[in-house]
Amino acid sequence: MRTIPERDLDTAIWHKSSYSxxxxxxxxxxxxxxxxxxxxxxxxxxxxxxxxxxxxxxxAFTSSFK
Structure with missing residues (x-):
């Protein structure tokens, strides 16, 4: 299992779903x-x-909505 350092998520660019x-x-x-x-x-x-x-x-998940 790969762990993502929290600092990587602190600098991540988050995008809200267009369906929200x-x-x-x-x-x-x-x-x-x-x-x-x-x-x-x-x-x-x-x-x-x-x-x-x-x-x-x-x-695979996102293609199921198209």
Whole structure:
């Protein structure tokens, strides 16, 4: 299991999902600037836990919505 140093996430550029509304409801953010893993977090609690996907798993996940 690969560990991502927290400092890497501190400098990550997070992007809110285009499907997240502006009303403060359910919001998902991803940081795609890390080479091997895609971190995902809840924008309402950015200091909270993050999920990590391999780039292959993330591509499969996002392609299922197209």
């Amino acid at each position: 509304g502006g009303s403060g409801g359910d919001c998902l953010e991803v940081a795609a600037d890390l080479p091997a893993l895609i971190p995902v977090r809840d924008s309402k609690t950015p200091e909270g836990p993050k999920l990590f996907f391999s780039s292959v798993a993330w591509a």
